[in-house]
Amino acid sequence: MTDRHPIKVGALLWPQATDWPAMRDAAVAADRAGVDSLWTWDHLYAIEGDPHQPIYEGWTTIAAWATLTTRATVGLMVGANTFRNPAVVLKAAVTVDHVSGGRTWLGLGGAWFEEEHLAHGLEFGRSPGERLAWLEEACAAIVALRDGEPYTSPDGSRYAFRDLRLAPLPLLGPGRLPLMIGGGGERKTLRIVARYADGWNSWGSVERLKGKLEVLARHCADVGRDMAEIELTFFPFLVIRDDPAEARRVLQEALAANGAEHEIDPAVDFLGPPEALAEQWRPYLELGFTHLIVDTPAPHDRETLERLPELRRLLGGARP
Amino acid sequence: MTETAADKAGGRPAMRFGAQLWSQAAGWPEMRAAALAAEQAGWDDLWTWDHLLAIFGPWEQPILEGWSLLSAWAAVTERIRVGLMVGANTFRDPGLVAKLAVTLDHVSGGRAVLGIGGAWFEREHDAFGIHFGSGFGERLDRLDEAVMLLRRLLDGERFSHEGRFYRLHDALCAPRPVQPHLPILVGGSGPRKTLRTVALRADAWNTSGHLEEVRTKVANLERHCAEVGRDPAAIERTVSFPMLIRDTREAAEAAFAELLAHNGATDAGNVPLLLGPPEVIAEAIAPYRDELGFGHVIVRLPAPYDQETIERIGEVREVLG
Numbered sequence: 001m002t003d004r005h006p007i008k009v010g011a012l013l014w015p016q017a018t019d020w021p022a023m024r025d026a027a028v029a030a031d032r033a034g035v036d037s038l039w040t041w042d043h044l045y046a047i048e049g050d051p052h053q054p055i056y057e058g059w060t061t062i063a064a065w066a067t068l069t070t071r072a073t074v075g076l077m078v079g080a081n082t083f084r085n086p087a088v089v090l091k092a093a094v095t096v097d098h099v100s101g102g103r104t105w106l107g108l109g110g111a112w113f114e115e116e117h118l119a120h121g122l123e124f125g126r127s128p129g130e131r132l133a134w135l136e137e138a139c140a141a142i143v144a145l146r147d148g149e150p151y152t153s154p155d156g157s158r159y160a161f162r163d164l165r166l167a168p169l170p171l172l173g174p175g176r177l178p179l180m181i182g183g184g185g186e187r188k189t190l191r192i193v194a195r196y197a198d199g200w201n202s203w204g205s206v207e208r209l210k211g212k213l214e215v216l217a218r219h220c221a222d223v224g225r226d227m228a229e230i231e232l233t234f235f236p237f238l239v240i241r242d243d244p245a246e247a248r249r250v251l252q253e254a255l256a257a258n259g260a261e262h263e264i265d266p267a268v269d270f271l272g273p274p275e276a277l278a279e280q281w282r283p284y285l286e287l288g289f290t291h292l293i294v295d296t297p298a299p300h301d302r303e304t305l306e307r308l309p310e311l312r313r314l315l316g317g318a319r320p
Numbered sequence: 321m322t323e324t325a326a327d328k329a330g331g332r333p334a335m336r337f338g339a340q341l342w343s344q345a346a347g348w349p350e351m352r353a354a355a356l357a358a359e360q361a362g363w364d365d366l367w368t369w370d371h372l373l374a375i376f377g378p379w380e381q382p383i384l385e386g387w388s389l390l391s392a393w394a395a396v397t398e399r400i401r402v403g404l405m406v407g408a409n410t411f412r413d414p415g416l417v418a419k420l421a422v423t424l425d426h427v428s429g430g431r432a433v434l435g436i437g438g439a440w441f442e443r444e445h446d447a448f449g450i451h452f453g454s455g456f457g458e459r460l461d462r463l464d465e466a467v468m469l470l471r472r473l474l475d476g477e478r479f480s481h482e483g484r485f486y487r488l489h490d491a492l493c494a495p496r497p498v499q500p501h502l503p504i505l506v507g508g509s510g511p512r513k514t515l516r517t518v519a520l521r522a523d524a525w526n527t528s529g530h531l532e533e534v535r536t537k538v539a540n541l542e543r544h545c546a547e548v549g550r551d552p553a554a555i556e557r558t559v560s561f562p563m564l565i566r567d568t569r570e571a572a573e574a575a576f577a578e579l580l581a582h583n584g585a586t587d588a589g590n591v592p593l594l595l596g597p598p599e600v601i602a603e604a605i606a607p608y609r610d611e612l613g614f615g616h617v618i619v620r621l622p623a624p625y626d627q628e629t630i631e632r633i634g635e636v637r638e639v640l641g
Contacts, residue, residue: 020426020429024427044415052478054494054495056419057416057419057422057423059387059391059420060387060390060424061391061423061427063391063392064391064392064394064427067352067396083416084412084416085411085448085450087372088372088385088411088448088450091384091385092385092387094384095384095385095389096392098384099348099352099388099389099392118489119415119489119491119492120415120416120419121413121415121486121487121488121491122415122416153449159449160449161448161449162446162447164447164448167380167381168347168382
């Protein structure tokens with residue numbers, strides 16, 4: 001565990017099977033309760049249950065949140081690189097960053113859901129490898145531009161940026177718009193994380209994450225990156241109730257409301273009172289996962305959002 | 321677009337006013353404050369550009385992204401409509417744009433307008449590596465196909481499409497907009513293609529220019545409407561002007577020159593400038609309404625947004641009756 005990254009609690013509010021008043025009110029309530037970060041997906045079709053069920057667009061959602069919250073960061077977990085020109089994404093990110101007063105993460109990943117690409121006429125690429133090559137190019141451009149450098153794409157690239165500059169720069173100054181990358185691919189994704197990311201999001205058991213971190217450490221050594229610079233996040237299902245059986249029931253109902261298939265597993269799902277959940281977090285924290293983001297299906301459980309900062313307090317994290 | 325209470329107040333509908341806030345050389349605090357002031361002062365709608373580089377003065381100037389601004393505005397306002405004047409069709413695929421518009425409509429509680437045009441600023445396409453097409457013709461063909469797809473997506477149709485530019489497989493935009501019919505506004509006056517797209521598919525049209533130019537554009541639009549069998553009265557006509565209200569023309573000119581200087585610009589384009597007292601401004605607008613059927617004026621407002629113009633728009637409306 002590093003001292004560089006304070007302990008944080010966040011919520012990833014699913015944008016499917018919900019409506020705007022609910023999306024708005026959950027974000028505002030979490031912000032007021034002292035949650036550190038608010039996230040939503042970037043999908044055009046629902047990824048759980050029926051793909052045609054209602055779902056909101058990501059950037060529009062977090063731009064609205066940015067005006068309604070005062071303290072929590074906002075971001076996409078994670079943006080689909082295939083949906084938009086990456087420099088247009090950076091313009092949107094900087095705009096949300098300014099609207100939020102410097103509280104924005106730029107989340108990006110390779111994208112994986114073929115059906116939404118076909119439906120919306122978006123190029124999906126031939127393989128995960130090709131999409132990750134696009135992601136790597138996107139990250140190289142975004143990081144240079146964000147840091148205040150002009151950028152021209154190398155010949156033969158997917159993107160054709162030409163003497164591009166970013167104005168305005170992030171509100172807090174050049175470079176100060178952190179890049180969150182999601183995904184666990186060991187050969188390519190984690191190399192991109194080592195090169196470019198300010199944050200890396202993953203999931204699963206302590207054992208799984210330990211293995212991933214070893215790979216990430218090797219990539220960091222290869223590219224000369226100090227791994228401690230990267231903020232590590234993970235996003236378990238988590239429901240806070242004093243009675244674990246009740247927590248399980250709440251999660252089950254929310255998953256069912258989304259048509260989501262997930263077998264509840266007490267080894268990786270966090271269900272129960274804050275004290276037990278803080279203990280469950282501890283081994284992750286010891287690996288360096290200082291930022292826990294609750295994967296929150298709609299209807300977004302208000303008690304969990306409001307009590308989430310208790311976990312931070314129990315682990316000795318101060319409200320920043 | 322929907323009627324307001326003012327429309328029904330008298331025999332002649334009240335002139336509607338939209339505030340188009342330039343997104344260059346501006347910060348969010350000014351954009352937010354101007355939006356709230358416009359809502360307070362009774363403006364009907366709020367617009368911003370969709371550009372990636374500044375279009376007046378040096379292109380290196382700061383400029384913010386359009387859709388994110390609209391959503392932020394939607395979240396802090398309550399009554400005023402919001403839209404892009406106009407979105408650049410080249411920047412994003414129509415499937416994504418439909419999703420943006422629907423989300424904006426939900427965030428705003430049914431106040432979204434989908435503004436779109438073919439795009440024209442080659443430099444921003446070049447810098448961002450966005451396909452600019454082989455010429456205006458191709459971009460406008462692309463726009464036509466996109467507007468057709470947007471209409472179907474916004475209307476909740478589930479369909480597949482194999483077109484010249486776009487290919488959608490089993491597409492459906494859910495949720496539906498809050499509005500039963502989310503309006504599409506098309507900007508541009510290309511006599512052959514853009515106005516045909518307007519005639520075929522638009523709920524509202526935006527143009528600009530001197531009275532005689534605009535007269536010709538209206539005649540072209542009406543000709544296309546006749547050809548495609550569309551009632552031209554079904555398309556709301558909006559016309560854009562830079563405007564600055566002061567009690568004297570001299571004071572207005574001086575204040576406007578300062579705004580242009582703030583934007584590094586020497587002029588605001590070849591369009592009539594409405595600078596001066598409300599009576600003079602109303603007199604310039606009247607023939608667009610009385611002779612050409614424009615019931616909706618879009619006011620181009622350079623940053624840092626003239627507070628007096630925003631607050632006094634009601635005086636212009638009153639003179640117009």
